[in-house]
Amino acid sequence: MAEVLVLVDHVDGEVKKVTTELLTAARRLGEPSAVWVGDGAEEGVARLAEFGAAKVYVASGELNDYVTAPTAELLAKLARDAEAAAVLVSATAQNKEIAGRLAVKLDSGVLTDVVDVDADAVAEHSVFGGAVVTHARVRTGAPVIAVRPNSIPAAPAETPGEAIRESVAVELSDTARAARVVERVKQEQGARPELTEAAIVVSGGRGVGSDDFSVVENLADSLGAAVGASRAAVDSGWYPNQFQVGQTGKTVAPQLYIALGISGAIQHRAGMQTSKSIVAVNKDPEAPIFELSDFGVIGDLHKVAPQLTEEINRR
Ligand code: FAD
DSSP states (O other): OOEEEEEOOEETTEEOHHHHHHHHHHHHHSEEEEEEESSOHHHHHHHHHHTTOSEEEEEOGGGGGBOSHHHHHHHHHHHHHHTOSEEEEEOOHHHHHHHHHHHHHHTOOEEEEEEEEOTTOOEEEEETTTTEEEEEOOOSSSOEEEEOTTSSOOOOOSSOOOOEEEEOOOOOOTTTTSSBOOOOOOOOOTTSOOGGGOSEEEEEOGGGOSSOOHHHHHHHHHHTOEEEEOHHHHHTTSSOGGGBBSTTSBOOOOSEEEEESOOOOHHHHTTTTTOSEEEEEESOTTOGGGGGOSEEEESOHHHHHHHHHHHHHHO
16 A cells, blocks of 8 residues: 655644544555654654554654755655655645645645545645635645645544654755754643644634633633634734634634634634534624524623623533
């Protein structure tokens, strides 16, 4: 069976959920091999094997000092050596750049914002902010596929084996060394779950009315949820931009998404419309968010959300 390379997303040795989703998709295309760039691989190998990785290529050391170009060179080398059937990465801004560079090196093609992929490497992807779904297939070479987090449900392999670890190195070109990371600053997450991995997300929009997001945060905390924000709220400086949900923010697909004072613009929907249940609180009965909501409350969020928080905390 042909190898399918999966670039691992990890934080401090912990494999991110999106990687388990990519491995699930990779199993449809061939035999998954994970590619780990950076330290901490020994902690993640078992998790990768659980989701079907037969091999884990580990490149640590110098490669970690750079951003996109060296990883693209590494993946190109591995893909050529293994005659890989495809390369899968998560559709983050950084990985989409890696995907583009890699496709050029492999003389193949890249598909981004993919939400599903079948055994023939036909990818479904979401374009124009989720308004149109298209199907596409790369016709030459090993396709490079950037998959959106939370699009493909992760499932452990039926017969997980033990992933073989293999250290790899790549001779970096001058181009790859052009930009070096000088500092990494960890974004404070607080006690709340990571936005893209949370089972419940409570987001606030312009309707919150000020940078006092406590009405959103209190409801989120009562539910053990992550906090998100619309771009209007982020652009107003009310909430940090790493919490923006939407086309130019994060994509989330929690079990429950609660939108407080968010109108439901197409660019916001693009980041949350695949949530399992959507609840909206909006004072405008005509707000487009109600078109995709499972439950809607027409009312002032500053009255509704605190009542909801109080009731949840009471139980
Ligand atoms: P508004 O559209 O102003 O809606 C506010 C809502 O709050 C209204 O429906 C109003 O009825 C309601 N409201 C007001 N007061 C209350 C109250 N007291 N109680 C209850 N309801 C109340 N947007 C994103 O969110 N994410 C993106 O990633 C994103 N990317 C974009 C990319 C591009 C290229 C472009 C052009 C736009 C993008 N946008 C994005 C912006 C998007 O078009 C909208 O402008 C934005 O989503 C609106 O945010 P909002 O719903 O909070 O604000």
